[in-house]
Amino acid sequence: MPELPEVEVVRHGLEKLVVGHTIERVLVLHPRSVRRHVAGVLDFETQLAGQHIVAARRRGKYLWLPLGSGDAVLGHLGMSGQMLVQSRGAAPERHLRVTFELSEGRDLRFVDQRMFGGLLLARDGAELPLEIAHIARDPIDPEFDQAAFAAALRSRRTGVKRALLDQTLISGVGNIYADEALWAARLHYARPTETLRRPEVVRLLDEVRAVMLRALGEGGTSFDALYVNVNGQSGYFDRSLAAYGREGQPCLRCGTQIRRDAFMNRSSFTCAHCQPRPRRAHW
Numbered sequence: 001m002p003e004l005p006e007v008e009v010v011r012h013g014l015e016k017l018v019v020g021h022t023i024e025r026v027l028v029l030h031p032r033s034v035r036r037h038v039a040g041v042l043d044f045e046t047q048l049a050g051q052h053i054v055a056a057r058r059r060g061k062y063l064w065l066p067l068g069s070g071d072a073v074l075g076h077l078g079m080s081g082q083m084l085v086q087s088r089g090a091a092p093e094r095h096l097r098v099t100f101e102l103s104e105g106r107d108l109r110f111v112d113q114r115m116f117g118g119l120l121l122a123r124d125g126a127e128l129p130l131e132i133a134h135i136a137r138d139p140i141d142p143e144f145d146q147a148a149f150a151a152a153l154r155s156r157r158t159g160v161k162r163a164l165l166d167q168t169l170i171s172g173v174g175n176i177y178a179d180e181a182l183w184a185a186r187l188h189y190a191r192p193t194e195t196l197r198r199p200e201v202v203r204l205l206d207e208v209r210a211v212m213l214r215a216l217g218e219g220g221t222s223f224d225a226l227y228v229n230v231n232g233q234s235g236y237f238d239r240s241l242a243a244y245g246r247e248g249q250p251c252l253r254c255g256t257q258i259r260r261d262a263f264m265n266r267s268s269f270t271c272a273h274c275q276p277r278p279r280r281a282h283w
Helices: 004-017 041-048 146-155 160-164 175-185 198-217
Strands: 023-028 057-059 062-066 072-076 081-087 096-102 106-112 118-122 258-263 266-271
Touching: 004 057, 004 062, 004 081, 004 198, 023 041, 041 118, 072 081, 146 198, 160 175, 175 198, 175 266
Parallel strands: none
Antiparallel strands: 023 096, 057 062, 062 072, 072 118, 081 106, 096 106, 258 266
């Protein structure tokens, strides 16, 4: 699933290529992609026709396009969603689900192979859609409250990786970047949050920010063709990963083999030497 760096790369592309355009027509090719728009497909298509796109914003892993009316198009990429900007005459993609025909002969296309993502029209959602008001700010947001996060984290009774994946506590962090930040901070994913000392929380946040900013510089992480930016280009940060996906390979810091553990129907990758398993753990 795309995480903060990947979604931010897409947001930046939308800001450059679709902001300032008018939506002339919307074509929903598969109703599942607008299933969260409770008024239905026809309402989604008709309400958006003639709307002017004024910005491109993000909260965690969610994107939204504020409109001149004060409403917004809210989207989540899910596992395989792509927002592609194409010329009007370009051939349709195999998994094209929704097309926004924009002014000046440009299309914004929502392509989604696995269809876990989706779009909806958020009423009065230009500033912040009500549907995502519960999502916390992310660690690269200038208004992220580090002290409040540290206090909330240490008050939890859970493992530190579970806390990092809780989008109501801190947004945008997913499995890949959690593993990378924990490796860099030398913390095991099952370390109880209540045992973290304040300097450890500060170091962990610093590493979360650092790994995300490095990933942004590489255009995000692509393990297959499902994550691309608005121009259809893949990111290259997977070439720089230190822990995630490196089972059996030597730790880049100490040479110990990276191990993989089952975690919440996913995997966690750690170095047994650099990230020792805590005596008391929250799995």
